Amino acid sequence: MDASPSPDQLSFPAAWRHPHLLDLERLSAAEILAVLRTADQLKTMTEGCRRKVPLLTGKTCANLFFENSTRTRNSFSLAAKRLGADTVEFSSSGSSVAKGETFVDTAKTIEAMGVDWVVTRHSTPGTPHLLARELDCCVLNAGDGPHEHPTQGLLDMLTILQHRIGSDWKNEAADPEKVFAGMTVALVGDIAHSRTARSNLWGLRKLGAHVIICGPPTLVSHRWEELGFEVAHRLDEIVHRCDVLNLLRIQFERQKARPFPSVYEYAALYAMNGERLRHAKDDILIMAPGPINRGVEITPEVADGPHSVILEQVTNGIAVRMASLWLLANAKENADASAENLS
Amino acid sequence: MNDSTWVLDGGRLIDPANGIDRIARLVLHEGKVHSIDTPDGDLPPDAGRLDVSGKIVAPGLVDLATELREPGSEEDETIQTGSNAALAGGYTTVLCCSSTKPLMDSAASVQLVRQIAQRVDGVRVLPIACLSKGRQAEQMAELGILAAAGAAGFSDTPRPMPNDALLKRALDYCRMFDLPIFDRPEVPELADGGVMHDGQIGLILGLKGLPTEAEDLAVARDVRLAEATKGRLHVGPVSTMGSIDMIGRVKSRGIRISASVCPHNLFGSDELLRSYDSRYKVHPPMRSPSHVEALRNAVAEGVIDAIESGHMPRAQEKKANDLDLAPFGASALETTLAAIATDLVETKILNWSRAIECLSTAPARIAGVEGGTLSVGANADVTVIDPSNAWSVEAKEFRSRCHSSPMTGRTLSARVTHTLVGGRLKFELHPTAAGAAS
Known part of the structure; x- marks a missing residue:
């Protein structure tokens, strides 16, 4: 060492x-x-x-x-x-x-x-x-x-960088922007109430990544499209294109009215589970800012699986x-x- | 010298009610407009003289909705401070909102406000009494008794009226008094918790939005009920393209309805909230630029009849808070005319005559009150405006108790120099007034 x-x-x-x-x-x-x-x-x-x-x-x-x-x-x-x-x-x-x-x-x-x-x-x-x-x-x-939540956005980007360029990153000549230039990062979940999402999407865009914002329309405003981000409402349709998935917690405490019919339905549509992981790229990174709701946005097998970098984020x-x-x-x-x- | 006899010489007399816009001498005598273009020989004796050459002489401004906050919330404003602010802004009559404590839903509380205003002896104060008992939106207040006590109209504003059936009933019932009902259009369920315009900027800032449809749906209801009942309904302030669209359409079908807008919605956009400064937390919210543009045109085209100040004074300790906790509100009486001059007259969207009409003639007509004209025999309520007196707005210099204003720091292009109420000079701008350009 x-x-x-x-x-x-x-x-x-x-x-x-x-x-x-x-x-x-x-x-x-x-x-x-x-x-x-x-x-x-x-x-x-x-x-x-x-x-x-x-x-x-x-x-x-x-x-x-x-x-x-x-x-x-x-x-x-x-x-x-x-x-x-x-x-x-x-x-x-x-x-x-x-x-x-x-x-x-x-x-x-x-x-x-x-x-x-x-x-x-x-x-x-x-x-x-x-x-x-x-x-x-x-x-x-x-x-x-x-x-x-700027430090959360920064730590997410640091985690991605460390995984993608590893020790090259130590080299002053390494160009981290090249790493992000071809990368697709999806932010999935409660975008409406998520400060992590807002810090990530600006930070990632500035570094050149393609950002997909994914979740039910009640939590993902169509106005994000006007601001130049890709908006998706079906995780299954985008999961194969993603290099990084950042799974945002459903912030029940900030929601006055339920934006989806039930947690069960949300999990059926958006939870990252083993089945969805099979359609993902081999080297996909699974991130979550925590605290995580196991069984809602992420299943235990994914949270604790080899693609998860949740503890490195911490x-x-x-x-x-x-x-x-x-x-x-x-x-x-x-x-x-x-x-x-x-x- | 008789303090109610004045000769105003050399000014540009603008009286939209009579189609006058020219240099003329105006004579006020015994509280009334005495004559125009009076020869020297016919002037009343002992008249005070005001040389107003280079200035605009207009009928006193009339505000459709001013919150005066007394009794009950004197930390925000009193009738005295509100009156001083109104006079400095060129207002001679204000219709004051029912949001006092106790509420103006009884004859006694209406009379109390009138008595305090009489003692203050400044601007004319006409109470708008509550439309619903206790402002609970459940049953009508005693509208007949309130009318007899001196109410000039009815409204729960600044609270909207969420009960459609009650509004319909009241519009019907009020026809026997021929008094107007004022509705601030907003569907509470859609506006719940909102802080700013629901748009791109709000999305970026993470602030809860007040969607345009919260206003549009209420305006749609209002115009339909006005049509169904043939009642006298005024909607305002409006702030959206959707509202303008609906109001324009029903007006073209001859339905009696009137609408007003606030100067802050004719000036700036939601972009200003990027500062997170609570002085931009106003209601209706600062909208996106396309709404501002559409509202300006709607005033020029007459779809919007009147401009109301939107004076909602709130004490500094309430406004000095984060955007969720700080109340909506701003001090507006002292800047409304100057803001309109800057944002609509200087920019050639309105001429002076239309601006005066929106600020004086139309509000007086909508409310059905005296004023808004310089016809011979009318009340001698007169505002003198220097159209080329640029000044910078320093809210801490306001006469109003509320020092929060979205206009703070702006340089505005016109200023009220004299305000006369009933022929008495109630306000005169000091030549070295704060903010005056050197």
């Missing part, structure tokens, strides 16, 4: 300039690749996200979650700790939000405690964008309603979040320094 690179070998990518990570829609391909490359390097440096590398010692990351989360919050916490930063946890239950404080006031209070990043999750789209305007520290979107989540924290902090320091030079 190669020796892990040391922290001073990590170079800051010139493409990255943002102090916030709010969505992928407004990032360029170069910016997305800068995060992915940094994430891959940090994953190696930390021996698969298991070892500490003191790149962000003395800094503090606040997790400000107004919606339930265990995996994303823990993933951000671990990412911060792996890089030597401290973490502070804030969740809305039993906090001042219940007492009527607005989320901006809550965030300002947390910021005043001296934090460098606010990682936020909220049920309303745009809340991280509002915080980025109101706060001085870095803001990371960990999911804003059905809008975006590990890559830490890598992508380490990269995001590191890039944002450095971009902010650079921006602050140049502002000081100007004044």
Whole structure:
């Protein structure tokens, strides 16, 4: 095994300039690749996200979650700790939000405690964008309603890249965009309520992949076609063309009215099962952002089968979040320094 | 000097009701329009003089639906602050919504609003009483008693009327008072939880949509019921191509129905919501550009009769929230005329005469109230407009208690300089007013 690179070998990518990570829609391909490359390097440096590398010692990351989360919050916490930063946890239950404080006031209070990043999750789209305007520290979107979940999109893309180009990816000359150029990725399921879908579809399109959005018409708006994406309503008709299937969870908690007659009917039409897998390409990657509903969008034999990369996604989540924290902090320091030079 | 006798000299007098649009002297005396083009020798004694050369002299603006929020929600607006805002925006009469606490579904609450307005002694305030008892959309409010108490019409607006049978009954019943019913067209089940226009931008942003069909279906119902009952129905504000299409068709068949639109729907599109700024959370929502275009043309063609301000003031602490929690609403009285001048007159979609008609003459006619004209003997309700006074909108300078406006930051091309109500000068723009171009 190669020796892990040391922290001073990590170079800051010139493409990255943002102090916030709010969505992928407004990032360029170069910016997305800068995060992915940094994430891959940090994953190696930390021996698969298991070892500490003191790149962000003395800094503090606040997790400000107004919606339930265990995996994303823990993933951000671990990412911060792996890089030597401290973490502070804030969740809305039993906090001042219940007492009527607005989320901006809550965030300002947390910021005043001296934090460098606010990682936020909220049920309303745009809340991280509002915080980025109101706060001085870095803001990371960990999911804003059905809008975006940028680190999820990034970790999904990192997982695809690692599978498709493996160690070539380490080579600076490797062109990840060529990998995505001929690739077909289907996002299947509850697109209407999925922030993972929105981050994936913009990110993948920017990197050149062909994106199919698949699900029942009540969850897949025809307007996606107007926006240039392929829309499909039958998984059986597209499964043979796909290099990657990303199976999105049905978000029962966000649906006011059932968009399909029954879970049984949904599973019959859209669950990735052994039978459908037989019609797929041999090297198809099966992804799911989790938590997965076994038996709804994916059957156990597929979730635990050889094509599934679900657990790699989880590990890559830490890598992508380490990269995001590191890039944002450095971009902010650079921006602050140049502002000081100007004044 | 007699404070109700004024000679307005040198202005461009625009009175759409009488087909007048020319430079003329206007004389106001004892609360009424006294005469036009009066020779010097015939002027009443002790008249105040206003040199309004270069300016437009128009009948005072009339708003079909203003929320004044008092009593009950004074953190949003009071009759005093709303009146100040109305006068600064050139309004001399506002029809105020029934969304007070207590609701205006009793004679006492209608009289209370009228009494407060009398004490304020600013803009003329005409209450629109509740259409349904308790705004529950179950049974008619006591429309006859409310009419006797001074209601100028009936509506549960800004809430829509979801009960078709009740609306039909009320349209029938109201014919004996000859008072209008106002419906804000929206099917609640289709609009449920919506935050912005249901379109491409909403899809990208992940915000829940207010589909155009939620309005279209309500307008379809409204035009059919107006036809069936021959009642006096006003639908508004409308915001969709579907609404315009239906209203245009029934009007061409001679059915009596009127419609209005808000200035924000004539200005910007749903693209503005990309900022996630709650000042763009307005109702009806900012639609896509094709709807904006169609609405502008519908105003020019007369399919839409009137422009209403859409003044729905909400306190800053309510608006300073995320887009799901922040209420719909904006402060609009102080920018409506200027926005119309900028978006429709400057762009040559309307001439000034049609703009004044939409903001004054038509609303007065629809509501069946005095005003909207400078005919001799009419109330001396007059608005003076400087058509070339560009100013930038700073909502924090508003007289309204609500400082949230989709017009914030815009440079608008005309400004109200004087507002007279019943011959008394109630508003005069200070020469160094905030936002004034240097």
